[in-house]
Amino acid sequence: QSALTQPPSASGSPGQSVTISCTGTSSDVGTYNSVSWYQQHPGKAPKLLISEVNKRPSGVPDRFSGSKSGNTASLTVSGLRAEDEADYYCSSYGGSNNLLFGGGTKLTVL
Amino acid sequence: QVQIVESGGGVVQPGRSLRLSCAASGFTISTHGMHWVRQAPGKGLEWVAGLWADGINKNYGNSVKGRFTISRDTSKNTVSLQMNSLRAEDTAVYYCARDLGFWELQFDDWGQGTLVTVSS
Numbered sequence: 433q434s435a436l437t438q439p440p441s442a443s444g445s446p447g448q449s450v451t452i453s454c455t456g457t458s459s460d461v462g463t464y465n466s467v468s469w470y471q472q473h474p475g476k477a478p479k480l481l482i483s484e485v486n487k488r489p490s491g492v493p494d495r496f497s498g499s500k501s502g503n504t505a506s507l508t509v510s511g512l513r514a515e516d517e518a519d520y521y522c523s524s525y526g527g528s529n530n531l532l533f534g535g536g537t538k539l540t541v542l
Numbered sequence: 543q544v545q546i547v548e549s550g551g552g553v554v555q556p557g558r559s560l561r562l563s564c565a566a567s568g569f570t571i572s573t574h575g576m577h578w579v580r581q582a583p584g585k586g587l588e589w590v591a592g593l594w595a596d597g598i599n600k601n602y603g604n605s606v607k608g609r610f611t612i613s614r615d616t617s618k619n620t621v622s623l624q625m626n627s628l629r630a631e632d633t634a635v636y637y638c639a640r641d642l643g644f645w646e647l648q649f650d651d652w653g654q655g656t657l658v659t660v661s662s
Binding site: 468470476521 | 579586587588589592599601603604637642645646647648649650651652653654655
């Protein structure tokens with residue numbers, strides 16, 4: 433199975449909104465709601481931002497939101513802040529007890 | 543407070559073996575699935591292996607099947623990854639991660655990672 437497809441980069445100015453896409457297939461993102469998003473700052477471990485398409489763990493600001501349409505999941509970051517500059521990864525259950533990650537998107541806050 | 547600490551990384555020659563350990567505290571590993579996820583230098587995340595909360599079912603990524611084995615010791619609340627027949631492409635930071643539940647394949651807590659370098 434192939435990795436999920438994310439744009440390599442995204443950017444926005446402080447206060448703006450940015451949406452990062454994660455495209456899979458009908459065998460993974462399109463079928464299962466086990467879609468997650470992770471934030472990773474340089475040299476740090478990933479941090480769970482969104483689980484099950486659109487659920488935010490406690491402590492994650494509501495500026496982060498997730499959604500899904502067909503085979504594509506999306507992460508929207510509203511009210512961009514300098515500290516949001518990081519790498520973002522999506523993941524999805526891929527069937528047969530297998531997990532797929534996206535290639536990652538580097539978010540730059542201009 | 544949940545804490546996950548990996549150890550055991552280092553430099554190893556191709557074809558040799560290495561065993562990673564993951565010490566968990568603040569929760570009981572028998573109530574959560576546990577996983578290993580790796581990240582090659584400058585690259586993205588790759589799921590390596592997972593152990594269901596029942597401690598019986600195990601699953602592996604295609605690139606490590608037949609070479610890596612995940613296990614746990616509930617008496618010590620630790621998870622291990624035995625890596626055999628190592629290859630240069632196994633070079634990565636290896637993270638231990640806690641599953642949201644029994645087997646959700648979504649990870650709510652991660653360790654800081656341990657670096658494995660496979661080189662002659």
